[in-house]
Amino acid sequence: AQQVFGLIGEAVEQIGTRRETLQLKASTCVMRWLLPRLMQWQQERPDVPVELTTTVAYTVDFRREQFDAAVIYAPIAEQSAQARHLFDERLTPVCAPALLGGLHTPADLQQQVLLHPTRDERDWALWLKAANTRLSNLAQGHHFETLDLAMTVASQGSGVAIGDSALIGEDLKAGRLATPFELRVPTGMGYYLVYPPGTEPSAGLEQLMDWLVSQAQSPSQ
Template sequence: MLTRLPSTKALYAFVVTAEELNFTAAANRLNLTQGAVSRQILSLEQLLGIALFHRHARGLSLTSKGTEFLPLVEHTLNHLQHSIEHIAHDKRKIKLKVPSCITSWLLPRLMNFQQQNPEIDVELTSTINHSVNFTSEPFDAAIGYGDLKTMTQQDNHLQHHLLFEEILTPVCAPSIISDQEEIATSWLEHQTWLHATPGKSDWKLWLKAWATEQEQPEWAVLQGKKNQHFATLDLSVNAAIQGFGIAIGDTVLAKPDIELGKLIAPCQFSVRSGKGYFFIRPKAQVNSNIERLMTELLN
């Protein structure tokens, strides 16, 4: 039996290192030196009397005991954090993490919520990361992106509420096309294709569905002759708004810019990606203000 418990700093270092599987990357997140993180993990292993990581030349991997220990530590730290928040946290503040591509959809709803609930302060953090770890990140709720079938099965400690399903279609500035009737294979293949994913997955998905709609064989799927890559969906769509090419956009997220005349959807054909955007919150958290915010976003 252990005569003393490990420190929360050591447990937190273990969780972050398990996420990164690299001491240097974990040190950057923890604002510590690589050596300090390595010593914390070694100290924890010595206290427990087990190895938590396999050390490799190019990184780390969890041992079977480390894999078993990780969800227990995450649950414990999460419970401790929410216990502290229950006592000391200002219930009028909601810390919300969201992917940057959704801010144009979110802001009008958030402003409406703030007008209806002026006593509640929503602190918004925008990121290109579509996931959240409530154990290691200081957020009350988040908006995440993932597969419709598997998103809700990823963590038993989280609640996932679907905000909207992703439906993809090409979008571009009205200035790059004079007549929507001109849209055809020959027009599309000579445009600059703006990509928001390294594997061009959004374009590939839409093109395959479009080829089926046009009753073309799969080998006839177009290949873009001019391509430009971006790190996020909002960057690729912003480039489309400025007339630099044509992007694959989500119909819900693109709707405000289409209504303002900044974008058009020239092909009038869309495809469901099987993914969507979810409001995510810990199951153990009881906060009526978050319930009210969630209700606003779901409507």
């Protein structure tokens, strides 16, 4: 009987200390920033495991989707109390380091293949307007479904992409990508960590969110 009660006690203790995996959703466009940090988090905090689901969608519907939190891309001025600000989107041209020698002014982009992270040219048009530059090759480049695809092609030296400077820090450090111009143009959009309204985040989720926010605010991010 003593052995039976001892086994029951051990089982109850194991259940009480079992770690629940946090379910996190994020758009593919933020993967270049988020994934290295989640890998670092798992090394430092194996007691708070995270399972990541990626999607091409920019938002989350917690009424239909069973996630503990999500990283969304949304207008800066429209966020609820459940949102934790990561960073604002600021666009700048991005290319392989090998192309830097031919990019001294924005007008030099006329000689390059422009890579668009969406099916339209709005990102490039916004940046070129801020740079007071007109190009005749704006609509002649390649269009991609996601920012990640455009950045991957840019890193191969096949053209110059336009993207959020905050998302490519790891690529810049590794020398895969470079930014030929200093101009960063805000779009009015940003990235946020959100959790279901009307709920209180668990201790593990609260710690993960605080850590990701601190990573986003770090000068080296």
